[in-house]
């Protein structure tokens with residue numbers, strides 16, 4: 339469970355997030371949606387503490403993250419998994435070393451236990467046997483999957499994904515979305531996903547939060563989203579012709 | 591940002607780099623990798639440049655002291671002192687600032703703009719300590735060796751060039767390099783090389799770590815790393831010379 343209360347963030351006096359309060363539940367795939375530039379990435383980075391908020395608090399399972407010192411934050415973060423927009427794999431390490439990284443850093447597992455765990459995670463994302471490849475040798479979809487394997491290797495309690503399917507073809511995108519949704523259930527994580535992809539909303543969205551120009555504009559479930567009469571959200575949802583046609587069919 | 595802000599931010603980053611590692615084993619492995627990358631891979635360039643500089647110093651000294659008033663062993667003596675006092679520490683440090691400094695800044699800068707540093711932080715790893723400390727330690731450990739290598743190769747370069755061109759004989763040269771030899775000069779030179787190693791690695795890491803933007807800015811950080819390390823090296827060369835030799 340993650341609770342965000344009244345957070346504000348501006349860059350050089352330019353407000354990007356305005357008084358956002360929202361909570362995200364455990365075991366669910368929570369989506370943060372909005373147009374490009376609406377502040378989704380900034381919100382996610384504030385929540386994980388990569389950016390400092392100007393005001394407001396963030397609570398992880400009731401613990402106030404904002405008031406923690408560096409060491410305490412580092413401790414909490416060992417329970418984080420994050421999937422960055424560009425995957426952010428470590429270039430100088432191969433797939434296995436990338437996935438094993440947290441095990442080397444934070445556990446006293448034996449080499450055998452580590453390699454079993456790595457193989458398990460790689461298998462889970464359908465990349466069994468790719469251990470020796472380097473990030474430069476992987477396709478966009480494979481990089482994202484390695485990043486997922488790396489994120490789940492230490493059984494995180496919280497998973498954060500920034501545009502997990504940007505730059506991927508629709509089929510691969512759906513596969514990544516499904517993977518995120520499945521592992522959320524498997525590991526009973528609190529998952530936050532940033533996206534502007536309506537497909538993801540329909541496929542995996544449980545709780546959906548719509549951000550409009552840095553404001554929390556709407557929240558609800560993915561079913562409710564089609565029925566809403568919120569004009570901005572409607573514009574966002576029915577932006578493409580194909581969805582408009584679907585709505586027409588639905589109305590008949 | 592003004593100079594004071596830079597110095598403040600730099601100091602905090604260096605301080606953060608020197609914190610307790612999460613895993614000693616991982617850091618030890620990183621140290622070995624960096625020693626190879628930064629130190630061992632620099633031996634070639636240090637050797638080549640030292641050889642030719644030693645050669646040129648010897649020949650120039652010879653041509654400038656052709657008067658019979660100067661004893662022939664002075665050539666070896668002058669070459670030795672130039673090499674030990676200035677060349678093997680300061681000039682080698684400036685060359686390393688170009689090679690190692692740009693390498694460090696572009697590596698860390700690329701990790702910054704591709705969010706790899708954020709990824710480290712999110713895992714609960716102290717990214718400054720993980721990335722920067724092994725680099726500082728690696729170059730500090732190896733700089734004295736590079737410096738000594740430079741001294742030896744420089745003196746050999748001077749000997750080969752001097753005798754080949756015929757400006758000095760082998761006995762004169764060898765007598766010269768042993769004449770009133772002050773061992774403290776070597777200590778002085780090695781101390782300087784360690785300080786310069788610290789400057790190169792920390793200043794370059796600072797520029798890489800605080801890169802913002804994309805590929806273009808990584809290039810810019812890399813250039814700034816070389817320029818600023820070089821200026822700071824020259825400044826500290828002056829300070830250290832005054833402190834250690836006065």
Ligand SMILES: Nc1ncnc2c1ncn2[C@@H]1O[C@H](COP(=O)(O)OP(=O)(O)O)[C@@H](O)[C@H]1O
Nearest residue numbers: 349350354372373374375376377378379380381
């Ligand atoms: N580091 C930064 N410095 C200044 N402005 C920023 C920074 N990061 C984001 N912004 C601004 O914040 C706004 C929201 O950006 P972002 O959260 O990345 O949007 P998105 O919803 O597409 O992820 C944009 O107008 C962007 O220009």
Ligand SMILES: [Mg+2]
Nearest residue numbers: 378379380501
């Ligand atoms: Mg974004």
